[in-house]
Amino acid sequence: MKSNKRTWLLLSPGITWILFFLVAPLIMMIYVSFWTQTTFSIKPELTVTSWVNFFSSDTYFGALLRTIRIWLTVLFVTLLVGYPVALYIGQFIKNKTLQTALLVTCVIPFWTSFLIRVLAWRPMLGKEGAINIVLQKIGIIDAPIEVLLFTELSVIIGMVQIYVVFMVGPIAFMIGRIDGSLIESARDLGASSWTIFRRIILPLSMPGVIVGAIFVTVMVLGEFATASALSGRKVNLLGNIIITQVGSLKWAFAAVAGVVLTIVMATFVAVMLRIVNLRNQL
Amino acid sequence: MDKVVSLRWILGIFTALFVLFLYGPFIVMGILSFQQGPEGGPQFPIIEWSSYWYQHVFGLAPPSRVAPLPIGEALIRSLTLAFATMVVSTVMGVLTAQAFRRPFKGSAVVFYSVILGMIVPGVLLGLGMVLIADQVGVARNWWSTAFVLHVVYTYPFAFLVMLAIFNRFDESVEEASLSLGVSPAKTFRKVTFPIIFPGVLSAMLFAFTLSYDEFPRTLFTGGSDVTMPIAIYGTFAVEIHPNLFAFGVLSTLFSFSLLAIYGILLTLSVRRQRQRASGLQEDIS
Amino acid sequence: MLEVKGVSKSFSGVPAVEDVSFKVEQNEYVTLLGSSGSGKSVLLRIIAGLLTPDAGVVLLNGEDVTDLPCHERRIGFVQQKYALFPHLNVFDNIAFGLRHREVDPIKNESLVKQKVSETIALVGLIGQESKMTGQISGGQKQRVSLARTLVTEPKICLLDEPLGALDANLRERMTIELQNIRSELGVSFMHVTGNEFEALAMGQNMLVMSEGRIVEQGIPQQMYATPSDLITAKSMHNFNIFSGDDLHKHMEAGTSDKLSAAKIKKAMHCAIPMDRIDIVAASAKAKGLRAEFLTSEFLGNKIIYFFKTEDGHVCEVEDHMSLRERRELTASTTYALKWKSKDILYYDENKQLLG
Structure with a gap:
C-alpha cells in the first residue's frame, strides 16, 4: 500500500499535466466541433451544421481528399526510398562503427530546425534552382522543369526528404537486429538471395516498417507549413484549413477539420497495430 | 554470389544518392548564404561571394530594402x-x-x-x-x-x-x-x-x-x-532573401553546438572518473 | 539480539517465507543454508527492512523493528553482487554511510578518515583507497562492500552469499578472514549461502531453510553427522538417501549386519553416509546391494564413485585418499555395495530422524 501511494505521488505531476493540457484540449476539440458557428462568434448549442457543411463543401472535402492523396504518396515514396537504404545499412554494412555513423548521418537533419529544412528546398526547386541548373549542365534537359516549385510535386519532394528519416531509422534497426547466422544457414541450404529477402528479411523488418509508417503518417497528416511554403499556398491540406479557420475565428469548422484528421490518423494507426503487435517487439 | 556483390554496389550507390538528397538542400542553402548583397537574390548564380547576409542577420549591414529579420x-x-x-x-x-x-x-x-x-x-x-x-x-x-x-x-x-x-x-x-x-x-x-x-x-x-x-x-x-x-x-x-539562408546556416550551427556541448559534458563526466582512477595507479607503480 | 518470530511473506499468493522463527545471539556467527528459491534472500531482505512481512515480527535487542524503514534499523547488509557505488572511489564508498546516514552523520572529515582507514586496514585494502570500483578485483570488491557496512558499526551484519562470486581459492581465504574480522569486531554475522561447506565451516550456529521454512537449526558438526531432518540430510550432499517401496528390500540387501527391526519398521526414508559404504565384487554369495559402476570423480583429497542400482537409483560412494588407495573398477560392471547397520539414519513419514 505504502509503495502504491509513492508511485501515484511520483506520477501526479505528469498525469495532471497530461489531463489538463493534452486530454482536455482534445476532448474540447471534439466538443466544439458540434457547437453553433455564427460569423464572428460561437455558441455552445449542439448542432451538426459544421459537420454537414464540411462534407458538402468542395473546398473542405477536396482538402480532405488532397490530404489523403499526398499522405499516401509520401508514405509510399518514403518506404520506397527508405527501405533500400535501411537494407543497405542494416544488412550490407558489417562494421558496427560505420553502421552507426551512417545511421547518425541520416538522423542528423532531424536535429536541425524544421522550418529551415523546409526553407532549404526553395533554392533547390525553383526555375533557376539548383536541380534545374545541374540537370541542364549535365545535358539531361534543355529547358528548366517548371513543375518543380509551387506545385503538389514540390510539397511531396519536401515532405519525403523531411520525413524519410523516420522510415529509415526503425527499419534499419529491425534489419540490423536480424541474426546473421540465420541468413548464413539459409544460404548454406541453397536459398537464393530473393528467397532470403522474401522469407527472412522482409517479415522480420515488418515491425520497423509499421513503426516508420505510423511516424510518417502522424507527421504528414498534421502538416501545413511545408505545403504552404513549397506550394506558394496553392496546395491546401486539412492542416492549412485549420490555420485559416482559426485565423478567421471559425472555431467550430477548425474543430471539425481537426476531428476528421484525428479519425483518419487513429484509424490508420489502429489498423497498423493490428498487423503487428508492437509490444512484443520492444 | 555475383548477384549479391552487384546488389551491394547498387544499394551502396543508392544510399550515397540518398545522403546527397538529405544534405543537398543544406549545402545549396549554405552556398547561397554567401550571395552578394543586398542586390543578390536567393538563387544561382552567385554574383560575388560575400558575408553581407550574415552581417544583415546581426543587424550590422547598412539599411536596405530588405527588412532585418525580427529575431x-x-x-x-x-x-x-x-x-x-x-x-x-x-x-x-x-x-x-x-x-x-x-x-x-x-x-x-x-x-x-x-x-x-x-x-x-x-x-x-x-x-x-x-x-x-x-x-x-x-x-x-x-x-x-x-x-x-x-x-x-x-x-x-x-x-x-x-x-x-x-x-x-x-x-x-x-x-x-x-x-x-x-x-x-x-x-x-x-x-x-x-x-x-x-x-x-x-x-x-x-x-x-x-x-x-x-x-x-x-x-x-x-x-x-x-x-x-x-x-x-x-x-x-x-x-x-538570402538573409534567411544565412540565418538557417547559423541556426543549424547552433543546433550542432548544442549537440557538441552535450557530447563534451558526457565525455567529461566519464573522463573525470577515469582520471581519478588513473592518478592513483601512477602512485602504485 | 536479533529475533525473528513467525515471519511470513508471499508474493501474489505464492508463499516465499512461511512462519519463520529463530534467534541470533550477540557476537555470534550464524549461517543460513538453503538452495536457490528456498526463500533465504527474501528472509534476509525482510530482516534488513527492504521488504515488509505479511505476518510476524522482527525484534532487535528486544525492540520491535518490523515497521521501521530500512535506513533506521542499523542492520548492515552486504549484498550478493557487492552493489558498490560505481561513481565513487573505494574510500568514498566506505565513507558513504558515515557521511550521509540519517542518524548521527559524521561531519568531521578527519574522524571519517580515521574510521575509514581503520576499516581499510582491517579488511586488507590498504593502498586501494582512490581506485574506482571498476578497477579492483572481485575479492577486493567484496572487501569494500564489507568494509562499507562494518565501518557504520551495525548492530548485526547480514551477508547475502558473500562468497558466491569469488573463485574457489579466494573463497577459502575469505572464509577465514571473515571469521577473523567478525571476532575482532565482536559483531553478529548472519551469513546466507547455498553452499553446504561454507555454511558448515563458518557458522557457530546453522539454520537450514527449504521451501520458505526453517527445517533445522543447530551446531554444524552435529547437523552434518546426524541431521534430524531429511531435507538437511539432502542439502549436506553427504548421504545416499533411499525412499519408497523398495526401501526395505534395498536395506536388507545392502546392510552387512543385522538391521534394527524396530526402526526399519517405522522408517520411510533411510540415509547412508557416502563415506561409510564398501564396494565388493558381485560374486554370487557376496552380500550387498547390486549396482552398476558408472564413473568416478577424483577430487584431490577424495574420490567419488557413481553407481546405478537396478531400479535406476544413483548411489555415490566416497573414499578419502588418506584412508585407502584408488579402487580399480570397471565401468558398466555390477558390484555389490554394503554398509553397516549402525551407520544408517532412519527417518519417519514426516522426514524426522528416528531416535
Missing part, C-alpha cells in the same frame, strides 16, 4: 521558453520514469497517455488549447499556453530516455545505501541521481532542442509576442 527578442523568448520547458519536462520525465520502476495497476494507460503527447500533431493540440483558452478567457502567451504545450510535447521524450536508463539501473546500490542508514531522499541525491546523470543530460538535450524548434503548437498558442520559429515562418509569406 532579437524572439531569440531571447525562444531560449527562455526552451530552458523552462527543458527543466519542467526533465523533472517530470525523471519522476514518471521513477514511478514506472515498480509495476502498478494502470501503468499501460498512463504510458500511452504520456506517449500520446509526442504523437498528437501540433496543429490539433494547438487548436484544442486555443479553444480552451478562448472559453476560459485566458490570454494566449508564449510563457503560458504555448509553454504548457511545449512540455506536453517534450515530456514524453524525456520520459522515454529516463525509462531506458532505469531499465539498465541496478537497484541494489540504492538498497545498499538505505541499509547504510541513508534516507531515501538522500539516497536519490547521492546515489541514484549521479548514476543516471548521463540520461538526464540526454533528456535535457532532447527537451531543449525540440522546444527551441517547436512551431505548430506555438503558432496557435503563442500570442502576439512571437518566438523564433514563428518569426521565421512569418517571413515565408513574403519574398525570401
Whole structure:
C-alpha cells in the first residue's frame, strides 16, 4: 500500500499535466466541433451544421481528399526510398562503427530546425534552382522543369526528404537486429538471395516498417507549413484549413477539420497495430 | 554470389544518392548564404561571394530594402521558453520514469497517455488549447499556453530516455545505501541521481532542442509576442532573401553546438572518473 | 539480539517465507543454508527492512523493528553482487554511510578518515583507497562492500552469499578472514549461502531453510553427522538417501549386519553416509546391494564413485585418499555395495530422524 501511494505521488505531476493540457484540449476539440458557428462568434448549442457543411463543401472535402492523396504518396515514396537504404545499412554494412555513423548521418537533419529544412528546398526547386541548373549542365534537359516549385510535386519532394528519416531509422534497426547466422544457414541450404529477402528479411523488418509508417503518417497528416511554403499556398491540406479557420475565428469548422484528421490518423494507426503487435517487439 | 556483390554496389550507390538528397538542400542553402548583397537574390548564380547576409542577420549591414529579420527578442523568448520547458519536462520525465520502476495497476494507460503527447500533431493540440483558452478567457502567451504545450510535447521524450536508463539501473546500490542508514531522499541525491546523470543530460538535450524548434503548437498558442520559429515562418509569406539562408546556416550551427556541448559534458563526466582512477595507479607503480 | 518470530511473506499468493522463527545471539556467527528459491534472500531482505512481512515480527535487542524503514534499523547488509557505488572511489564508498546516514552523520572529515582507514586496514585494502570500483578485483570488491557496512558499526551484519562470486581459492581465504574480522569486531554475522561447506565451516550456529521454512537449526558438526531432518540430510550432499517401496528390500540387501527391526519398521526414508559404504565384487554369495559402476570423480583429497542400482537409483560412494588407495573398477560392471547397520539414519513419514 505504502509503495502504491509513492508511485501515484511520483506520477501526479505528469498525469495532471497530461489531463489538463493534452486530454482536455482534445476532448474540447471534439466538443466544439458540434457547437453553433455564427460569423464572428460561437455558441455552445449542439448542432451538426459544421459537420454537414464540411462534407458538402468542395473546398473542405477536396482538402480532405488532397490530404489523403499526398499522405499516401509520401508514405509510399518514403518506404520506397527508405527501405533500400535501411537494407543497405542494416544488412550490407558489417562494421558496427560505420553502421552507426551512417545511421547518425541520416538522423542528423532531424536535429536541425524544421522550418529551415523546409526553407532549404526553395533554392533547390525553383526555375533557376539548383536541380534545374545541374540537370541542364549535365545535358539531361534543355529547358528548366517548371513543375518543380509551387506545385503538389514540390510539397511531396519536401515532405519525403523531411520525413524519410523516420522510415529509415526503425527499419534499419529491425534489419540490423536480424541474426546473421540465420541468413548464413539459409544460404548454406541453397536459398537464393530473393528467397532470403522474401522469407527472412522482409517479415522480420515488418515491425520497423509499421513503426516508420505510423511516424510518417502522424507527421504528414498534421502538416501545413511545408505545403504552404513549397506550394506558394496553392496546395491546401486539412492542416492549412485549420490555420485559416482559426485565423478567421471559425472555431467550430477548425474543430471539425481537426476531428476528421484525428479519425483518419487513429484509424490508420489502429489498423497498423493490428498487423503487428508492437509490444512484443520492444 | 555475383548477384549479391552487384546488389551491394547498387544499394551502396543508392544510399550515397540518398545522403546527397538529405544534405543537398543544406549545402545549396549554405552556398547561397554567401550571395552578394543586398542586390543578390536567393538563387544561382552567385554574383560575388560575400558575408553581407550574415552581417544583415546581426543587424550590422547598412539599411536596405530588405527588412532585418525580427529575431532579437524572439531569440531571447525562444531560449527562455526552451530552458523552462527543458527543466519542467526533465523533472517530470525523471519522476514518471521513477514511478514506472515498480509495476502498478494502470501503468499501460498512463504510458500511452504520456506517449500520446509526442504523437498528437501540433496543429490539433494547438487548436484544442486555443479553444480552451478562448472559453476560459485566458490570454494566449508564449510563457503560458504555448509553454504548457511545449512540455506536453517534450515530456514524453524525456520520459522515454529516463525509462531506458532505469531499465539498465541496478537497484541494489540504492538498497545498499538505505541499509547504510541513508534516507531515501538522500539516497536519490547521492546515489541514484549521479548514476543516471548521463540520461538526464540526454533528456535535457532532447527537451531543449525540440522546444527551441517547436512551431505548430506555438503558432496557435503563442500570442502576439512571437518566438523564433514563428518569426521565421512569418517571413515565408513574403519574398525570401538570402538573409534567411544565412540565418538557417547559423541556426543549424547552433543546433550542432548544442549537440557538441552535450557530447563534451558526457565525455567529461566519464573522463573525470577515469582520471581519478588513473592518478592513483601512477602512485602504485 | 536479533529475533525473528513467525515471519511470513508471499508474493501474489505464492508463499516465499512461511512462519519463520529463530534467534541470533550477540557476537555470534550464524549461517543460513538453503538452495536457490528456498526463500533465504527474501528472509534476509525482510530482516534488513527492504521488504515488509505479511505476518510476524522482527525484534532487535528486544525492540520491535518490523515497521521501521530500512535506513533506521542499523542492520548492515552486504549484498550478493557487492552493489558498490560505481561513481565513487573505494574510500568514498566506505565513507558513504558515515557521511550521509540519517542518524548521527559524521561531519568531521578527519574522524571519517580515521574510521575509514581503520576499516581499510582491517579488511586488507590498504593502498586501494582512490581506485574506482571498476578497477579492483572481485575479492577486493567484496572487501569494500564489507568494509562499507562494518565501518557504520551495525548492530548485526547480514551477508547475502558473500562468497558466491569469488573463485574457489579466494573463497577459502575469505572464509577465514571473515571469521577473523567478525571476532575482532565482536559483531553478529548472519551469513546466507547455498553452499553446504561454507555454511558448515563458518557458522557457530546453522539454520537450514527449504521451501520458505526453517527445517533445522543447530551446531554444524552435529547437523552434518546426524541431521534430524531429511531435507538437511539432502542439502549436506553427504548421504545416499533411499525412499519408497523398495526401501526395505534395498536395506536388507545392502546392510552387512543385522538391521534394527524396530526402526526399519517405522522408517520411510533411510540415509547412508557416502563415506561409510564398501564396494565388493558381485560374486554370487557376496552380500550387498547390486549396482552398476558408472564413473568416478577424483577430487584431490577424495574420490567419488557413481553407481546405478537396478531400479535406476544413483548411489555415490566416497573414499578419502588418506584412508585407502584408488579402487580399480570397471565401468558398466555390477558390484555389490554394503554398509553397516549402525551407520544408517532412519527417518519417519514426516522426514524426522528416528531416535
